[in-house]
Amino acid sequence: MDICKDSQRCTGCSACLSVCPRSAIQIAEDSHGFYRPKIDESKCVECGLCQMVCPANGLTSNDLKMSPRRLLAYQADDAERLKSSSGAAFWTLATYVLNNGGVVYGACFDEDFRVVQRRCASVDDAQSCRGSKYSQGFVGSSFVEAYNDLKQGLDVLYSGTPCQIAGLRSFLSKKNYSGQLVTCDLICHGTPSNRMFRDYISFLEKKSGKKVIKYFHRPKDRGWGVHVEKALLDDGTALYNTIESNTWRDVFYSNNALNSSCYNCSYTDVNRVSDFTLADFLGVDRVRKGFNDHKGLSVVMVNSELAERIVASGVFEPGVTDISLEEVLPGNPMLERSSSPQGDVDGFWKAYEHKGFEGTARFVGAYGFVKSLKTLVKQLIKRK
Structure with a gap:
């Protein structure tokens, strides 16, 4: 049986898992890393509680x-x-x-x-x-x-x-x-999916050659309202406001993820x-x-x-x-409104499936030659 009438509206909230009297539901990552319920049909008695509790079905939201x-x-x-x-x-x-x-x-x-x-x-x-x-x-x-x-x-x-x-x-x-x-x-x-974020952490570790031990979205090193990202590394150094450490920010704001x-x-x-x-x-x-x-x-x-x-x-x-x-x-x-994707969402996920996080970052222009060139130009303008 399907828990959500429209699977594209499932938020992964886990209300269905919580209400199931037979522990027949597990929450697992789908192919893109989003949390989705999975039913063990051998345990399910089709009581319908999961469908009734699901806010995505529009019965309660x-x-x-x-x-x-x-x-x-x-x-x-x-x-x-x-x-x-x-x-x-x-x-x-x-x-x-x-x-x-x-x-x-x-x-x-x-x-x-x-x-x-x-x-x-x-x-x-x-x-x-x-x-x-x-x-x-x-x-x-x-x-x-x-x-x-x-x-x-x-x-x-x-x-x-x-x-x-x-x-x-x-x-x-x-x-x-x-x-x-x-x-x-x-x-x-x-x-975005947390699996993709974890892949991003691995991307930072690969590029730096060091282990990320702590991560901060929107730290206040430069004050509130300046959105740059920061990763603390195991040697005591930090990646802060670099192309690599801001890549997640740029992928996030593309809305494709x-x-x-x-x-x-x-x-x-x-x-x-x-x-x-x-x-x-x-x-x-x-x-x-x-x-x-x-x-x-x-x-x-x-x-x-x-x-x-x-x-x-x-x-x-x-x-x-x-x-x-x-x-x-x-x-x-x-x-007042939902976020809208800013590009080819299907192409974005194909890039992720074939080339991992770095592929998606390049796909939205958050990493690679063009991004490096734009960053260099901005730095030169600031120096003038």
Whole structure:
């Protein structure tokens, strides 16, 4: 049986795996590295729960959405913002929940640079969830783990992409628990496959002759709003703002590497599926003169009554300012539309199948002679 009515809309959220009473579903990588459910027909009893819980079938996704009640601009103190991609809004929510005895689920890199949804019961554990992750995350058993925490009366902050939160809320919709669930999503550009990202890490290691031990999307070495990427190597050196270390950024923004569901995303909408929605306050200089100190500024969309109560408790004080949706929309177009591929997607994936990550990078002009020439010209212009 097919779980999704349209397989191209599957986000890999793992709600189906979480709800299956016979453990008949596994989540595996497809030929491009995206997570997809696979059914063990010898275990399946065709109960239909997986189809009913799947947000991609359109049965629940619209019912889960909430209109924003407030929008805030937020900046934590300098030390916390330095360790975050934006204004440290996620970290402020995470420490609020953890300090109240709760647990946090968020995206982190494992030792092989897989992005996984991880349960964190302490501030030290949650540090790995800070910062942007620009590839698809593996949910695994985290929905079931979160449900078990909620049944024990714990407060849970679950942070993820909107499609992951839709899957979680759909999974929990008919379940009883005594803990408080706080959900947090982001204004999402789309998710490339994590297998391709791991191939990119191997590409960096091949080009440098060294092992990558840590990776940062959008580090703040040059301040907030400057998107360059950084890889720490095992000899203590770093690849920073080089053609090689920025290759993933350029492939990502080509949009050709995204999951097929991202091109017709159900969640690129002002109405949100989470209590909180976070983003960078991109374009702030056009609407709030003098507001940007170049250290990081978050947008916080407050979408539910629960989120309003948390804000009213002072969790974001000081450092918070009310803003309008009209100020946020120009810099965050994925509140209104899905990402679109900028080239030949089929050709992109054929390049990946035949020549690996380097082939895709060359295909979109992110690596190779033309890229080197353009980079050299830009450097010469800057020197004048």
